[in-house]
Amino acid sequence: MDAVTATDTGATYDARGLVELDGSVPRIATVDGDRAELDARELSTRKINAELRWLLYERGVREVTVHNPSARHSLGVGILTRCRITFEGSLGYFGCGLIDGPEVQINGRVGWSVAENMMSGVVVVEGNSGSLAGAALRGGDLVIKGRTGARTGIDQKGGTILVLGSAGSMTGFMMQRGRQIICGDVGPGLGDSMYDGTLYVAGRVASLGIDCVEGQWTDADTELVERKFSIYGLGSPPPLRKFVCGKKLYNYDSLEPSERKLVL
Amino acid sequence: MCGIAGIIYRDGGERQVGRDMTRMLQAMKHRGPDSTGYALYRPEAVGYVMHVKLAEANGQGDFEFAERLRRQRDEIEARIRAQGARVRTSDPSTDHALTVTFEHDGDLKRLADYVEGVRGAEVLSLGRSLEIVKDLGDARTVAADYGLEGYVGTHAIGHARMATESDVDIANAHPYWAYPFPDVAVVHNGQLTNYHQWRRRLERAGHRFQSDCDSEIIAVYLAERMAQGDSLEEAMRRSLGELDGVFTYICVTEDALGVAKDELGAKPLVLYEGDDIVALASEEIAIRKVVDREIETHDPYEGEVMVWTR
Numbered sequence: 131m132d133a134v135t136a137t138d139t140g141a142t143y144d145a146r147g148l149v150e151l152d153g154s155v156p157r158i159a160t161v162d163g164d165r166a167e168l169d170a171r172e173l174s175t176r177k178i179n180a181e182l183r184w185l186l187y188e189r190g191v192r193e194v195t196v197h198n199p200s201a202r203h204s205l206g207v208g209i210l211t212r213c214r215i216t217f218e219g220s221l222g223y224f225g226c227g228l229i230d231g232p233e234v235q236i237n238g239r240v241g242w243s244v245a246e247n248m249m250s251g252v253v254v255v256e257g258n259s260g261s262l263a264g265a266a267l268r269g270g271d272l273v274i275k276g277r278t279g280a281r282t283g284i285d286q287k288g289g290t291i292l293v294l295g296s297a298g299s300m301t302g303f304m305m306q307r308g309r310q311i312i313c314g315d316v317g318p319g320l321g322d323s324m325y326d327g328t329l330y331v332a333g334r335v336a337s338l339g340i341d342c343v344e345g346q347w348t349d350a351d352t353e354l355v356e357r358k359f360s361i362y363g364l365g366s367p368p369p370l371r372k373f374v375c376g377k378k379l380y381n382y383d384s385l386e387p388s389e390r391k392l393v394l
Numbered sequence: 395m396c397g398i399a400g401i402i403y404r405d406g407g408e409r410q411v412g413r414d415m416t417r418m419l420q421a422m423k424h425r426g427p428d429s430t431g432y433a434l435y436r437p438e439a440v441g442y443v444m445h446v447k448l449a450e451a452n453g454q455g456d457f458e459f460a461e462r463l464r465r466q467r468d469e470i471e472a473r474i475r476a477q478g479a480r481v482r483t484s485d486p487s488t489d490h491a492l493t494v495t496f497e498h499d500g501d502l503k504r505l506a507d508y509v510e511g512v513r514g515a516e517v518l519s520l521g522r523s524l525e526i527v528k529d530l531g532d533a534r535t536v537a538a539d540y541g542l543e544g545y546v547g548t549h550a551i552g553h554a555r556m557a558t559e560s561d562v563d564i565a566n567a568h569p570y571w572a573y574p575f576p577d578v579a580v581v582h583n584g585q586l587t588n589y590h591q592w593r594r595r596l597e598r599a600g601h602r603f604q605s606d607c608d609s610e611i612i613a614v615y616l617a618e619r620m621a622q623g624d625s626l627e628e629a630m631r632r633s634l635g636e637l638d639g640v641f642t643y644i645c646v647t648e649d650a651l652g653v654a655k656d657e658l659g660a661k662p663l664v665l666y667e668g669d670d671i672v673a674l675a676s677e678e679i680a681i682r683k684v685v686d687r688e689i690e691t692h693d694p695y696e697g698e699v700m701v702w703t704r
Contacts, residue, residue, distance in 0.1 A: 201678040219688050258692040279693040280659035299696045
């Protein structure tokens with residue numbers, strides 16, 4: 131397709147307004163053995179991710195530090211290898227989504243949907259997080275040292291989300307498996323429509339969501355929480371309450387209005 | 395989707411607010427490329443400033459289009475004078491928009507209504523310091539067309555629109571002036587589901603609506619509450635219960651800027667409170683265009699209302 135226009139972001143658009151794929155890798159990182167440093171200030175999102183892939187998949191780098199991510203979206207996504215990535219700054223939306231294996235350290239804040247659909251690995255956020263942190267998380271650990279927004283771990287299917295600050299409304303909404311440890315307060319609708327999994331909360335619960343009930347604390351819970359806190363050097367855990375699915379929604383216990391009419 | 399942004403300088407000083415807001419909105423172009431709007435507050439000045447739209451930017455221009463616009467401009471000026479106002483300046487910002495500054499002691503609603511009697515005319519904003527500029531295209535295009543790069547002011551809000559519920563035109567672009575209350579404007583990201591209910595209520599109370607856009611309700615709703623004695627914060631808190639739907643909106647008055655989020659927290663907002671400025675936007679990437687360093691930001695929670703005064 132012709133009529134390709136260039137923009138100051140480095141991306142090009144074709145006549146339909148779609149982004150043209152530019153697969154070239156900038157290759158500007160300084161590589162020292164299996165470590166690399168990358169200054170992302172002048173690069174577009176696409177170029178930063180292309181550079182990361184090149185370093186990790188082709189140059190055999192195992193440890194990358196990215197400077198100046200400048201709160202851009204979709205950085206460090208889809209990395210499917212064991213490695214360490216450090217972002218010296220904040221990320222925008224969808225940071226480190228769809229990853230399988232990396233240990234990521236973010237020395238800043240993240241926007242919405244950090245580590246969404248992570249299969250395995252670790253993402254540690256030093257600052258606050260936006261909403262939908264760990265959406266559809268499958269495995270691995272997501273540690274947020276600040277506060278997080280609404281709907282943390284929506285549709286979570288595994289893994290652990292550990293938040294040192296507070297969380298917003300609908301935390302654990304529709305979660306199916308996995309664990310969340312929230313050390314601060316949580317907003318209204320905790321665990322709304324959850325199928326399974328466990329929510330641990332240290333602070334005040336504004337209100338429970340539909341079919342979320344307080345669970346029985348067991349030794350396995352103590353072991354899990356203490357293990358996670360010790361892995362990330364967070365000291366001793368605060369006293370927590372446990373919330374699980376009440377399983378009332380598994381079966382219908384009330385009739386639809388039309389059926390009720392038939393019975394009567 | 396839409397992107398919204400706001401900026402207020404805490405020391406009450408005047409800065410390059412046009413340039414700052416353009417950078418913020420341009421960074422969020424991907425959230426809404428249809429139209430871009432600004433509500434800018436000029437420094438303390440004599441008299442009033444009125445922005446008037448003469449025709450839609452994407453309307454059909456017939457052979458006499460330019461001539462008709464010229465006649466409309468003359469008619470608007472004549473009508474302002476006829477209401478007893480003293481016109482100081484009158485500048486066509488673009489072909490289809492006009493900025494008039496004037497001094498007036500009479501009823502502003504009557505004046506605005508009389509001006510809107512001119513066919514095709516719509517008063518985009520009216521106030522001692524509020525200036526609303528909105529047009530089709532991204533922030534850079536609108537800023538260049540209306541010469542906003544050098545605009546010096548005290549605070550501003552802006553909006554990058556992705557049209558979902560109504561047309562792509564200036565009438566449906568944000569921000570909305572809270573007709574007929576001077577110096578109040580709103581930008582909104584979301585959808586209101588009890589729009590028709592509120593529109594009927596407010597129309598019965600005598601308010602006019604220029605667009606079919608749900609967001610226009612918020613501006614008029616808040617201004618009416620304030621006219622009845624509520625503070626901006628009280629009006630905004632009340633709106634959380636009375637407006638239904640998903641929303642994050644920013645409301646500005648002559649000396650304050652407030653933000654409110656619905657009880658689901660469904661629409662994003664990132665807040666930066668610095669020593670010198672408060673900047674808020676749908677995405678942090680916009681704030682970083684104004685504060686170019688690593689900053690501490692957070693997302694306000696559901697049901698939160700915050701107001702800053704300059």
